[in-house]
Amino acid sequence: MTAHGIVETPAFMPVGTQGTVKAMLPRDLKDLGCQILLANTYHLYLRPGAELIRDLGGLHRFMAWDRPILTDSGGYQVFSLAAMRKISEEGARFQSHLDGSAHLLTPEKAMEIQAALGSDIAMVLDECIPHDATYEYAQSSTARTIRWAERCLEARRKKDQLTFGIVQGGMYEELRRWCVDKLTRMPFDGFAAGGLGVGEGEELLHSIGAFTARLLPEDRPRYLMGVGRPDDIVKAVLAGYDLFDCVIPTRNARNGSLFTFDGKLSIKRAEFAADPRPVDESCGCYCCRSFSRAYLRHLFVAGEILSSQLNSLHNLYFYHRLMESCREAIRLERFQTWASGFRLRMLGEADQEEAR
Amino acid sequence: MTAHGIVETPAFMPVGTQGTVKAMLPRDLKDLGCQILLANTYHLYLRPGAELIRDLGGLHRFMAWDRPILTDSGGYQVFSLAAMRKISEEGARFQSHLDGSAHLLTPEKAMEIQAALGSDIAMVLDECIPHDATYEYAQSSTARTIRWAERCLEARRKKDQLTFGIVQGGMYEELRRWCVDKLTRMPFDGFAAGGLGVGEGEELLHSIGAFTARLLPEDRPRYLMGVGRPDDIVKAVLAGYDLFDCVIPTRNARNGSLFTFDGKLSIKRAEFAADPRPVDESCGCYCCRSFSRAYLRHLFVAGEILSSQLNSLHNLYFYHRLMESCREAIRLERFQTWASGFRLRMLGEADQEEAR
Numbered sequence A, B: 001m002t003a004h005g006i007v008e009t010p011a012f013m014p015v016g017t018q019g020t021v022k023a024m025l026p027r028d029l030k031d032l033g034c035q036i037l038l039a040n041t042y043h044l045y046l047r048p049g050a051e052l053i054r055d056l057g058g059l060h061r062f063m064a065w066d067r068p069i070l071t072d073s074g075g076y077q078v079f080s081l082a083a084m085r086k087i088s089e090e091g092a093r094f095q096s097h098l099d100g101s102a103h104l105l106t107p108e109k110a111m112e113i114q115a116a117l118g119s120d121i122a123m124v125l126d127e128c129i130p131h132d133a134t135y136e137y138a139q140s141s142t143a144r145t146i147r148w149a150e151r152c153l154e155a156r157r158k159k160d161q162l163t164f165g166i167v168q169g170g171m172y173e174e175l176r177r178w179c180v181d182k183l184t185r186m187p188f189d190g191f192a193a194g195g196l197g198v199g200e201g202e203e204l205l206h207s208i209g210a211f212t213a214r215l216l217p218e219d220r221p222r223y224l225m226g227v228g229r230p231d232d233i234v235k236a237v238l239a240g241y242d243l244f245d246c247v248i249p250t251r252n253a254r255n256g257s258l259f260t261f262d263g264k265l266s267i268k269r270a271e272f273a274a275d276p277r278p279v280d281e282s283c284g285c286y287c288c289r290s291f292s293r294a295y296l297r298h299l300f301v302a303g304e305i306l307s308s309q310l311n312s313l314h315n316l317y318f319y320h321r322l323m324e325s326c327r328e329a330i331r332l333e334r335f336q337t338w339a340s341g342f343r344l345r346m347l348g349e350a351d352q353e354e355a356r
Helices: A027-033 A041-046 A048-056 A075-081 A107-117 A135-154 A175-184 A202-215 A230-239 A248-254 A286-290 A293-301 A307-332 A335-355 B026-031 B042-048 B050-055 B075-080 B106-117 B134-156 B173-183 B202-215 B231-238 B248-254 B286-290 B292-303 B305-329 B335-355
Strands: A009-013 A037-039 A069-071 A083-087 A094-095 A102-105 A121-123 A162-167 A188-191 A222-224 A243-247 A257-260 A263-266 B011-013 B037-039 B069-071 B083-087 B092-095 B102-105 B119-123 B162-167 B190-193 B222-224 B243-245 B258-261 B263-266
Touching: A027 B286, A041 A048, A041 A075, A041 A083, A041 A102, A041 B305, A048 A107, A069 A107, A069 B335, A075 A094, A075 A162, A094 B102, A094 B173, A102 A107, A107 A121, A107 A135, A135 A162, A135 A175, A162 A175, A175 A202, A188 A202, A202 A230, A230 A335, A248 A257, A248 A307, A257 A307, A263 A335, A286 A307, A286 B026, A293 A307, A307 A335, A307 B305, A335 B106, B011 B305, B026 B092, B042 B050, B042 B075, B042 B102, B042 B106, B069 B106, B069 B335, B075 B092, B102 B106, B106 B119, B106 B134, B134 B162, B162 B173, B173 B202, B202 B222, B202 B231, B231 B335, B248 B258, B258 B305, B286 B305, B305 B335
Parallel strands: A009 A243, A037 A069, A069 A121, A121 A162, A162 A188, A188 A222, A222 A243, B011 B243, B037 B069, B069 B119, B119 B162, B162 B190, B190 B222, B222 B243
Antiparallel strands: A083 A094, A094 A102, A257 A263, B083 B092, B092 B102, B258 B263
């Protein structure tokens, strides 16, 4: 339950990096059942600026989205996009990737920006630890993330904004346990697992992910940040996670990679040039109800904007249908069976892809 | 009345160059009142190919558009886009701008392609005469265009496809009159004025345009090809034209230039950075009902696809509202008064633009 409504979980959050889910009209996002969006604090802070958005009535009004929004803290993008970043106890100094201007992102500043944006859920500032970090680095970084979490809570300004803590600890179960232990003593409204899906490989992602999920309180939302592919999400739901975000459906769409319940399909392939079938016969989205693979391939090859629009619409519809299927299977108490069936189907196609 | 329904005139046809009106879902085109589209034979013939589209059920099905479609003959693009073009009595030889492959577009071929596409209205193959052509060139070119028109009529294959003749003649009234005289003796379903809006200047456009319109039979549609700006269209409606097409609303949209009934607005300007107003207070489109100028400027500056989507939606809505206003004023028999008022308002803004 957020200031802008209830979110049924497990739920997937499309990523609206710069205040727009790329190539999607908000009304079409609503139509496909999107309940909640993620927006990137780093991007919106740099352009057009958080005060500007606040003065225009907040992010919901700015982007014409009246359902819940979760904002990240900006930390992840500082570490992945900004130049000359330097981390200290105070916060993270960095230069904008847009114009090189110097900025300091502190826990307090991250909360201030998110309050100005007016999101429903704010994330604490953390450091996303590289997956190959040493134990010593991971330990001292996690200790700082814990101290930053406290500072974030103290800096909370907006009454109707929920705040989620972020569990770090690298690939070390001991550190994950310690971080969970510290964070769960603080009055967070939910918890996220961070530092996963960052190159550690599937096995570690799921083992550390599941380990962390088991430690987190069941009465509050558990959010696996930045994950991921459909089968990663299904596995993570099995492990107990409730919330997900990822650029995969929209980014893949723009690259012509389309999801179906029988695996992925690369629309640019010559074999689809005269294919009258929709992307997915079983899909009820506008794209599949209206257009052939041949048309979608033509749009992609011709470099048409409509290609990104239709592909994004389809992939997001797929992700939301996937989450709906998860929720349905959970309601019917047969999620485990459903999940193994789903993974087998996706796996089958992956093998076929490799064989080609 | 076409095979896919009635078109209320005067009407504007958005341009769907490659089988898509750039950045627009067909369902959104329908929502804003679009009655008929134009598609480019040249582009679709080269990619993905007319036979392919025919085999997939025709262009309507291919692009999921069940209302009327008019196709041009391909001639204009051969002269403006293709390399190494050479014109002879037989037709136009050219090399594809995509891959350099050699092609020959004859009147018969132009009709064959348009039959394969299955458009509701086919245009004859003509040569679009440069505005600065000599009398001698214009005369011999027009004579060939007339002979090609006859060949096109003989080559008609599709019973439920209307065919329009195209009046050329350059900037010479005598040649225009001669061309009209010849073409109106042939059983065309409508007539177009070609070779206007090609750099001859506003005065000649409207004088030659009006001269030609007066000569054409009133009982069949008169189509002014490739025109134009809102005030050009209003003037041309006054002169008697019924159909228009132009890339201006969609191309300008992608460049951040937005139409309002008080003139144009360049959304990238810094003055709109914090402007909470919609593009046009009086506009009922999704873009104006939902988003501020500040948001639209942000999208444009950030290079977001949604910028092209929302701007195109607004500009096409504007054009269709403009045509609706024309039709309404004509119904009420006060079009002349309405038109002068409209042109004054647009002119006022143009002066303001210059003064800045």
